[in-house]
Amino acid sequence: MLSKEDLRYEDCEETVQWLLDRIQSPPDIAIICGSGLGLLAETLSNPKTFDYSQIPHFPASTVVGHSGQLVFGTLQDKSCVCMKGRFHVYEGYSLSKVTFPIRVFKLLGVKVLMVTNAAGSLCEKYRPGDLMIIRDHINMPGMAALNPLRGPNDERFGPRFPSLWDTYDRDLRVTALEIARKIGHADLTHEGVYCMVGGPNFESVAEARFLQKLGADAVGMSTAPEVVVAKHCGLRVFGLSLITNRVAQAYEMQESVNHSSVLEVGKQRSQLLQTLITDLVRSIQINREPAA
């Protein structure tokens, strides 16, 4: 059964129509800016910006470092849309609301979703300021039935039982690693597994040890639901984590993390992220179906 909190296909269509009435050309690529990474949106030329509060059915951004704007524009001759700020479950939103923009992007005609996030390192060799290309994820809330696909399945979006085995696009991952090498940052660019937890607290030492044993290289409080919904509706997905801190896995470790330091690392690395995403967008071929 749908709850009051669940947004329907028709709500999505309404939002899409509202946007189509106001933009020049529908986007092919959508980019979600993680905590402190909103400057990515400034790479778009001829920007057309909407506050989330203007857009029908869009929730509001409540987290510092997520300014709450949707920016349409051009990057490397590709029509793009950037979310300056995402929605998190810990803000109190249903998963349907958290992932609503992804379905809007799909109905707008987007082919590729690029998700970025700030994340803590669980892997010995990752340092704050490093990048992790997401190879795969562990959706902790999803495995405990807090999954955005829970409830009646609307086949217009996708199948009841989607497979996630090849979710993070292999070609985009390879290209991103090549770009990192070309721009001289291979040493700080890794490929690994992102684990989503519910937040908003940062992990306890015992939780961090548990996640590391499960095979997670980095941990954050977002991304997995967006990616599940993107895969469900057939989008190509690329994911990039900026490692903003180490997560303490021993009681003696003096690792303290707070949201301001997460945002600060985002600011310091914004240029690098912009370069990598811009070069990756340049490499993407968009195959538009011929008009009927």
Ligand SMILES: O=P(O)(O)O[C@H]1O[C@H](CO)[C@@H](O)[C@H]1O
């Ligand atoms: O995942 P993004 O939105 O980048 O944000 C990350 O940073 C915040 C914690 O500082 C959490 O919201 C965590 O998920």
